[in-house]
Amino acid sequence: MSMGNLEIGVCDDSLEDLKRIQIAIYKAAEKLGERESISIHLYKDGISMYKDSQSQGFSLVFLDWEMPEIDGFDLAGQLYLKNPHLKVVFVSNYESIVFDAYEYMPLWFVRKSSLERDMLKALQKYLGITTKVKLRYRMRDGFGMKHVHLESVVYVECNGHALTVWMRNQTYLQMYGTLKSIENEWKDYGFVRIHKNYLVNVKSIEEVGVRTVRLFNGMELDMGKNRRKEITEIVNR
Template sequence: MAGGEEILAGICDDSSDELDRIEEALQTGLVKLGSPAKICCARFLDGETLYAASREQDFQLLFLDIEMPGLDGFALAERLCLDRPQTRLVFVSRHESLVYDAPEYMPLWFVRKSRLERDMYKALRQYFRVTASTRVTYRLKDGFSFRDVPVRDILYVECSGHRITICRTDGSRLEKYGSLKAMEGELAGCHFLRIHKNYLVNQEYIKEVGKREVYLTDGKALEMGRDRRAAVRDAMIQYEKGSYGY
């Protein structure tokens, strides 16, 4: 795990006391894992406020109480799955039977309030497992030196002739010369998917696979190779199963 990594997490529960318990269990789980990462928690007493905040902040982890007045955990998750599919969701509830309704929202984990510390530890362990590849960096030659680009910051890679353009999540672009096949090999194991002879895409940011295009979470649509659709769809199914623990 990367030293000093900062994780922005949101916790939503309609009880201040429960927010205290969840945050304490979260920090305790981090210590038990022996992780050098730091988790910064934003606390919310209702789903609407958290949802509004999620439009402005890039939460990596969200802990949602299922039973809340107004916008409950499941309804909130439904919105977030559409708007922020890259955010990992963890449901928290004192009613264990609700776990059977949770999978359709593809949560990372289900935390029982009766087993808060134990389940929180497992949820964090799963988070670090499924996001391990996003914490590595790609070393890019920059003049006479090198620069490290976090893999999670790469949205997709585009090739035009021998020019490679690395398109980042913040809208910036980096360029190098080479082949897309070579870069595909360099990024092997980091969940990048070849969707076209000219495009290599970070699977974390693929929102939908269409008939001829792949839609990204930032609204972009990239052309997909006509003979690649089945392979791309299968790869995304496997990626989602691995990412959400199913």
Template structure:
């Protein structure tokens, strides 16, 4: 299993521990399993040096720190570790406008730490971290733990759910699609038909009646779901720089 590398940088050790606990609490509430390593820093330069040795996936940066502030560190990481996602943390909301220059994923206010941390982490996992999450397929012969990124779609036939994997494997289990759809809603899976739940990352084209996957597979869309699916896919396309809808 891949390890999600997270760094938190704040010169206040109290906030360091609070942010770490919020991360652990959020991860513990997720439906999948995430192997995670959280590193704490009170000095931006030390974080930068650690990131040069092995880049972090996600970094929480306090903006106001002695010597080197969060903006300096964000600029350095943007140059040397462009894949690292940044979330700024500050006691002052006024910094949010200056923060936009560094393209952070989110802005966390210390006064609303718990609420903002939940939203920030949800955003991160929606955008990037599905590749890090393991998902346990419940019950059934041959079922087990898989990466969410490898699930192309889930098909429901009666009371049987079949998980179609990118490598060609299939897992069939007894169950209902509704609770699975609710569980995976925030991780890029769309209920495009009453019998199909599809991973957006594998959709290459939305046609009048169907969704065409990158493998060439054609999945029917429910008549009452077309508008919502198109809107969500257009939003996905804007975020990922692709054209998906005719």
């Protein structure tokens, strides 16, 4: 599993176009200073991408509109069911699809005839609506610094003064500090304290139960006593 904290999925039935899109994403990320923070996963069909979508924890996907079996629009609809906060960019040779795609609320459109220019705008758009923080995390031989997109964080777990930041791609960073300090820093970016040991990204919450919170990946976390009403109101905003 890559330690890149922004997981990007690309689906196109043309192997040549898949490679072109991948190169365009890397070039745009390089220009924006994000080359080291992204991981790209390539798929030649929508069914394979859909099956991998939960385990890979995509934050951003690029979908070809015209594909056999399942086209980009239908695939977007299925992916939204798994992750309503997913950002989708449609890629096509046909500019006319712009009007047909509005119901899927895409982040941007990329024309294959203007791949590099449109790709740069698409990544700029995505990065403009996400927040990035710098975390000092524990390594085997000491400590390191890493920029993390908060969109990619699922929750933070506290065990004494040891904090574990769990990412959508199932990787994690270990830090030292207090959960209260992280809560104060991140509370304006969609994070809620559900328990003395858990700070959770609201976008990752699937359901608020009686004593637990269920996340998009099926995991359940304990919820503090008397916090259900407050957390439910925050999730439903």
